[in-house]
Amino acid sequence: MSEPILSIKGLTKVYGSGQEALKGVDLDIMPGEIFALLGPNGAGKTTLISIVCGIVTASGGTVTVAGHDNRTHFRAARTLVGLVPQELTTDAFETVWATVSFSRGLFGKPRDDKKIEDILRRLSLWDKRKAKMMELSGGMKRRVMIAKALSHEPALLFLDEPTAGVDVELRRDMWEMVRKLRADGTTVVLTTHYIEEAEEMADRVGVIRQGELVALGDKAELMQRMGKKTLKIALDEPLATVPPELDEWGPVLEDDGYTLCYRFDSHAETTGIGGLMRRIDTLNLGYKDLSTQQSSLEDIFVSLVHGERDAA
Numbered sequence: 001m002s003e004p005i006l007s008i009k010g011l012t013k014v015y016g017s018g019q020e021a022l023k024g025v026d027l028d029i030m031p032g033e034i035f036a037l038l039g040p041n042g043a044g045k046t047t048l049i050s051i052v053c054g055i056v057t058a059s060g061g062t063v064t065v066a067g068h069d070n071r072t073h074f075r076a077a078r079t080l081v082g083l084v085p086q087e088l089t090t091d092a093f094e095t096v097w098a099t100v101s102f103s104r105g106l107f108g109k110p111r112d113d114k115k116i117e118d119i120l121r122r123l124s125l126w127d128k129r130k131a132k133m134m135e136l137s138g139g140m141k142r143r144v145m146i147a148k149a150l151s152h153e154p155a156l157l158f159l160d161e162p163t164a165g166v167d168v169e170l171r172r173d174m175w176e177m178v179r180k181l182r183a184d185g186t187t188v189v190l191t192t193h194y195i196e197e198a199e200e201m202a203d204r205v206g207v208i209r210q211g212e213l214v215a216l217g218d219k220a221e222l223m224q225r226m227g228k229k230t231l232k233i234a235l236d237e238p239l240a241t242v243p244p245e246l247d248e249w250g251p252v253l254e255d256d257g258y259t260l261c262y263r264f265d266s267h268a269e270t271t272g273i274g275g276l277m278r279r280i281d282t283l284n285l286g287y288k289d290l291s292t293q294q295s296s297l298e299d300i301f302v303s304l305v306h307g308e309r310d311a312a
């Protein structure tokens with residue numbers, strides 16, 4: 001197996017205010033993956049990214065980028081990292097070309113017009129190279145932010161909430177762009193609180209809550225391992241309420257009383273389905289269909305964030 005491109009060990013951060021933003025995070029990111037860091041507001045996502053990018057100093061722990069410690073070998077580590085921050089920060093009067101090529105210079109990289117041209121073409125910005133930033137649409141500005149972050153050819157790109165406040169179409173556009181970046185060899189770490197984004201994009205997902213990584217794994221595997229299933233029973237006749245005889249299973253009534261939903265853990269020794277169905281038969285409740293469905297990443301996220309489960 002290859003070496004991680006990013007290795008975070010025991011990372012802690014206590015802000016001057018006493019706020020403990022990270023409480024010992026361990027995380028390895030492998031080259032070529034798209035990793036989504038999910039978490040509610042204030043979970044510590046931006047703090048983590050800011051430490052990797054050298055904007056915030058860690059209180060404890062280590063960060064290495066392709067083997068370079070980001071404290072002792074900051075320049076070597078930082079050059080490998082690109083950051084697209086949440087806020088759009090560009091000079092309104094600059095052209096797209098100047099904005100992107102200036103950014104490359106900031107990293108001490110020699111001028112390379114061909115490289116800048118490549119990046120602008122990849123992000124469909126070439127036709128806009130002479131436009132001033134203020135003349136661009138919001139979506140274009142976001143692309144320029146990505147082009148800026150790519151201008152020094154980083155191996156690892158951080159996107160902090162890339163689609164916050166962005167409409168659905170533009171969001172899909174961003175996702176497409178991220179996939180292209182990965183296809184071109186860039187490792188991508190994105191933070192998001194849109195579950196759909198993680199579900200759609202990521203190979204692996206980490207869930208952070210109150211400064212701790214409470215779940216980490218392959219997206220599909222995480223959904224399989226942690227997800228519950230729901231059994232839906234479509235009834236012949238609607239019910240006004242759930243019969244008290246079914247209370248021990250705690251089913252929920254949906255769809256105008258026509259559907260009983262029972263959530264169960266498919267990995268548990270006993271799912272409870274047998275007992276529930278037998279009880280339904282003794283009550284003479286007729287049904288015309290049974291189906292099960294896997295809970296989504298969203299269900300898992302919600303239960304993790306509300307602390308219903310222990311760390312995976």
Ligand SMILES: Nc1ncnc2c1ncn2[C@@H]1O[C@H](COP(=O)(O)OP(=O)(O)OP(=O)(O)O)[C@@H](O)[C@H]1O
Nearest residue numbers: 015017019021039040041042043044045046047048
């Ligand atoms: N400069 C700072 N000084 C003091 N506390 C801070 C500072 N920056 C962040 N915090 C606190 O640290 C915690 C983590 O914040 P952080 O911005 O990392 O979360 P986040 O997961 O990125 O949230 P969001 O999704 O809202 O951006 C929060 O409680 C926040 O209030």
